[in-house]
Amino acid sequence: MWRLTEPLHAVTYFTPEAAAAFEAAGLRGFWRGYFAGRAAPLGPVGPAPVTAAFAGFAPAVVARALPAVWRTAPPERVLEARRDGARTALRRLLAGHAAAAEEAAPLLARATDGLDTAGRVLSAANAALPPPDDPLDLLWHCATVLREHRGDGHVAAWTAAGLDGCETLVLRAGIDIPRTELQPHRGWTDAEWDAARERLAARGLLDPDGSATGGGRALHRAVEEATDRAAARPWALFGPLAADRLAALLAPLARACAASLRFPNPIGLPAP
Numbered sequence: 001m002w003r004l005t006e007p008l009h010a011v012t013y014f015t016p017e018a019a020a021a022f023e024a025a026g027l028r029g030f031w032r033g034y035f036a037g038r039a040a041p042l043g044p045v046g047p048a049p050v051t052a053a054f055a056g057f058a059p060a061v062v063a064r065a066l067p068a069v070w071r072t073a074p075p076e077r078v079l080e081a082r083r084d085g086a087r088t089a090l091r092r093l094l095a096g097h098a099a100a101a102e103e104a105a106p107l108l109a110r111a112t113d114g115l116d117t118a119g120r121v122l123s124a125a126n127a128a129l130p131p132p133d134d135p136l137d138l139l140w141h142c143a144t145v146l147r148e149h150r151g152d153g154h155v156a157a158w159t160a161a162g163l164d165g166c167e168t169l170v171l172r173a174g175i176d177i178p179r180t181e182l183q184p185h186r187g188w189t190d191a192e193w194d195a196a197r198e199r200l201a202a203r204g205l206l207d208p209d210g211s212a213t214g215g216g217r218a219l220h221r222a223v224e225e226a227t228d229r230a231a232a233r234p235w236a237l238f239g240p241l242a243a244d245r246l247a248a249l250l251a252p253l254a255r256a257c258a259a260s261l262r263f264p265n266p267i268g269l270p271a272p
Helices: 002-009 016-024 030-042 047-054 059-065 075-093 098-112 121-127 135-160 165-173 179-186 190-202 214-231 233-238 240-260
Strands: none
Touching (some): 002 135, 016 030, 016 075, 030 047, 030 059, 030 075, 030 121, 047 059, 047 121, 075 135, 075 240, 098 135, 098 233, 098 240, 165 179, 165 190, 165 214, 214 233
């Protein structure tokens, strides 16, 4: 389900419509729109809670955007911009799939209804927003609530595995995603990256060449499995027949939205 909902959510990062909507709100440059758009449900927060919630970003890169962006556009304006940008992008990408989108949106909303967000700050903040009426808005909103729900659990899983934000990226770079797709987009310096690499090597998780050892790959698998277990509850309550129908509806929508992504990408989404 993550592979089917993540491309819907990701239009807010990787489409020209989303960029234009943030720029119209005064948020010029990718990172102002990114940090404001993703953090806006939390209110006009500073860098510390956003660094903690987003988890994989260097504190310095977060502090360059927050709290300054709120002087340009308050959270209410940012929420409007991200909704408008996502809706406009989905309207273009899902042209020809209107019937599937209209049926999928209320089904996806069932998965977020009464969602348990204990310990999941980003998911809870998004879930607390009023559900929109427009089917494309609702589709994006629910996909966002669920991806942040899974993401919050993912952060908890790798924290429990004894990894910090930079170390998770260095370990992943040793498995399947190039360093060039991770380090620049999270703001870590070469010194910070190399220090994380040394810490992982000292734990036997990386070889001298930076590739993951068997132990490193096993730890990565364990984190992913724990993430999946923590994300499974909404779908267990959903029921298998409804989940199968929703998956069938989402598959062509996800493939259409994946056209806005490159592969590999910094969010770790595999090609459909």
